[in-house]
Amino acid sequence: MERGIIAMAGWLSLYIWSVLVMNGEVDGDQLVDITFLKSAIPKGAVCLDGSPPAYSYSEGYGNGSNSWIVYLQSGGWCSSKIECYNRSTTPRGSTYPFIGNQTNFSGLLDTNSTFNPDFYNWHKVYIYYCDGSSFMSDIKHVDPRTNVTYRGARIFKVVMEELISKEMGNAQNAMLVGTSAGAMTTTLHCDKFRNLFSKTSRVKCISDSGFIIHGKGHLGDHYREKYYANVIRTHGLRKSLPKSCTSKMNPNLCLFPEYYVGDIKTPLFLLESAFDAFQIEYNTLPVVGGRLGWSNCLGNLRHCNSTQLGIMRDFRNTLIGALLKLKQSLSRGMFVHSCYLHGHILIIQEWTCSSLQGNNVLANKTIAQAISDWYFDRSSFRQIDIENDLPRNCSSSITPDLFVHKCLATLSNHPTCNYS
Ligand SMILES: *[C@@H]1O[C@H](CO)[C@@H](O)[C@H](O)[C@H]1NC(C)=O
Numbered sequence: 001m002e003r004g005i006i007a008m009a010g011w012l013s014l015y016i017w018s019v020l021v022m023n024g025e026v027d028g029d030q031l032v033d034i035t036f037l038k039s040a041i042p043k044g045a046v047c048l049d050g051s052p053p054a055y056s057y058s059e060g061y062g063n064g065s066n067s068w069i070v071y072l073q074s075g076g077w078c079s080s081k082i083e084c085y086n087r088s089t090t091p092r093g094s095t096y097p098f099i100g101n102q103t104n105f106s107g108l109l110d111t112n113s114t115f116n117p118d119f120y121n122w123h124k125v126y127i128y129y130c131d132g133s134s135f136m137s138d139i140k141h142v143d144p145r146t147n148v149t150y151r152g153a154r155i156f157k158v159v160m161e162e163l164i165s166k167e168m169g170n171a172q173n174a175m176l177v178g179t180s181a182g183a184m185t186t187t188l189h190c191d192k193f194r195n196l197f198s199k200t201s202r203v204k205c206i207s208d209s210g211f212i213i214h215g216k217g218h219l220g221d222h223y224r225e226k227y228y229a230n231v232i233r234t235h236g237l238r239k240s241l242p243k244s245c246t247s248k249m250n251p252n253l254c255l256f257p258e259y260y261v262g263d264i265k266t267p268l269f270l271l272e273s274a275f276d277a278f279q280i281e282y283n284t285l286p287v288v289g290g291r292l293g294w295s296n297c298l299g300n301l302r303h304c305n306s307t308q309l310g311i312m313r314d315f316r317n318t319l320i321g322a323l324l325k326l327k328q329s330l331s332r333g334m335f336v337h338s339c340y341l342h343g344h345i346l347i348i349q350e351w352t353c354s355s356l357q358g359n360n361v362l363a364n365k366t367i368a369q370a371i372s373d374w375y376f377d378r379s380s381f382r383q384i385d386i387e388n389d390l391p392r393n394c395s396s397s398i399t400p401d402l403f404v405h406k407c408l409a410t411l412s413n414h415p416t417c418n419y420s
């Protein structure tokens with residue numbers, strides 16, 4: 001019962017987070033129609049409840065007409081048949097009738113050149129997440145007890161085929177990017193995505209808050225082991241996990257990026273908070289009584305006591321340790337900051353103008369600048385904030401409208417930010 005509540009609370013919080021992500025779009029309504037891919041149904045490429053995959057697409061133009069961004073939505077996982085059944089009645093397990101008709105494009109997907117100078121005119125795709133397994137499952141039989149269908153891998157395949165039919169395969173530039181569970185989708189499918197393009201295309205992947213750690217020997221490791229092993233069992237993922245990992249160790253550990261990211265061949269950027277709010281609250285605190293006893297601290301970081309700060313600092317050291325242990329790669333980028341956050345890339349406050357939100361810059365670059373420079377090979381970027389070993393509150397109390405005005409002023413004061 002309690003596990004169920006925790007799981008559901010975890011899901012809810014991710015949902016709230018993504019609602020916040022949606023509302024981050026304040027610099028104008030950039031609503032893009034949703035396409036329901038009904039032709040996927042006969043192929044069995046469906047959401048948990050049997051509804052069709054869904055995505056929003058806006059066409060590229062100008063010098064963006066040969067460049068593609070494919071974005072994968074966040075939303076956690078389900079780790080038991082009953083949890084997946086529950087999810088199948090929500091917008092993270094079904095596209096009908098929950099998700100509405102349109103998607104707000106913002107942050108990296110912003111279509112306004114002022115706020116998104118490098119990517120505003122690219123082809124952009126936002127893929128809805130509705131299978132609870134980071135698009136990895138492919139179980140032939142429908143669960144006869146619940147009618148739940150486990151077919152995420154087929155959804156990924158069918159949507160990619162659809163995009164190829166829109167000429168994505170000819171792209172000169174492409175990136176696969178996702179947040180949280182969508183970031184795990186990104187790292188798990190990154191090399192497969194790369195193979196959709198010719199050798200000469202520039203193809204890169206970005207994981208936004210998706211470096212979910214095992215952290216063996218650290219607080220909560222057994223809880224995390226059990227949770228992700230249950231995700232693997234529920235969705236029948238054993239055979240589809242990265243071989244580079246399953247050939248070396250217990251396959252039940254092979255959803256943890258620290259055990260497979262080092263073997264990804266495609267250039268990858270890891271954007272993380274060393275104090276990732278989701279991982280602390282939902283993958284660590286369950287073993288010390290859950291978030292409830294922590295509401296003072298999580299509501300206002302200044303109220304955290306020394307025990308709580310110790311737990312958070314240990315989490316940070318574990319996450320940074322796991323990042324530093326990865327097999328080295330010159331093409332890998334990294335922006336690891338200390339703001340207490342989860343998810344960045346669709347939020348103007350955490351992307352274009354992260355400098356105005358708790359001054360979240362590293363080496364003098366905003367998140368948008370660091371990632372754009374890395375993507376276009378203008379410069380490499382591997383920065384971890386080693387100065388702050390306590391979580392920072394980077395949220396400001398100014399209204400979103402005022403924030404956009406300040407952001408606009410910053411962009412026009414520093415024309416170099418526009419890379420024109
Ligand atoms: C599933 O939903 C039911 C009804 O809302 C709830 O009682 C149960 O705890 C949920 N189970 C899980 C595992 O989330």
Ligand SMILES: *[C@@H]1O[C@H](CO)[C@@H](O)[C@H](O)[C@H]1NC(C)=O
Binds near residue numbers: 029102103104
């Ligand atoms: C998109 O964002 C705008 C501005 O924040 C908001 O008014 C609108 O309701 C949002 N639309 C959707 C479909 O979420």
Ligand SMILES: *[C@@H]1O[C@H](CO)[C@@H](O)[C@H](O)[C@H]1NC(C)=O
Binds near residue numbers: 100101
């Ligand atoms: C979506 O569009 C349909 C028909 O175009 C309309 O009937 C329905 O109200 C719309 N739903 C939402 C959530 O906007």
Ligand SMILES: *[C@@H]1O[C@H](CO)[C@@H](O)[C@H](O)[C@H]1NC(C)=O
Binds near residue numbers: 028112114115408
């Ligand atoms: C981009 O945003 C700025 C500031 O809000 C606005 O003045 C401009 O008209 C927008 N451009 C487009 C193409 O929408």
Ligand SMILES: *[C@@H]1O[C@H](CO)[C@@H](O)[C@H](O)[C@H]1NC(C)=O
Binds near residue numbers: 064173420
């Ligand atoms: C398109 O041109 C703009 C402005 O010169 C530049 O910032 C951007 O990087 C270019 N995009 C591509 C894909 O070359």
Ligand SMILES: *[C@@H]1O[C@H](CO)[C@@H](O)[C@H](O)[C@H]1NC(C)=O
Binds near residue numbers: 145146147
């Ligand atoms: C499963 O689907 C069948 C056929 O549509 C239906 O009769 C049955 O009631 C469904 N079972 C559940 C648990 O929803």
Ligand SMILES: *[C@@H]1O[C@H](CO)[C@@H](O)[C@H](O)[C@H]1NC(C)=O
Binds near residue numbers: 300
């Ligand atoms: C961060 O600061 C803002 C503004 O002062 C406040 O509203 C918010 O509750 C704080 N959040 C945390 C987690 O401390």
Ligand SMILES: *[C@@H]1O[C@H](CO)[C@@H](O)[C@H](O)[C@H]1NC(C)=O
Binds near residue numbers: 293307308
């Ligand atoms: C800090 O707060 C937690 C949760 O309320 C409590 O369990 C712990 O004993 C406190 N530690 C100190 C040193 O006060």
Ligand SMILES: *[C@@H]1O[C@H](CO)[C@@H](O)[C@H](O)[C@H]1NC(C)=O
Binds near residue numbers: 363364
């Ligand atoms: C950061 O950028 C500002 C303004 O462009 C510049 O004045 C400053 O010297 C830079 N600092 C570092 C450490 O590069």
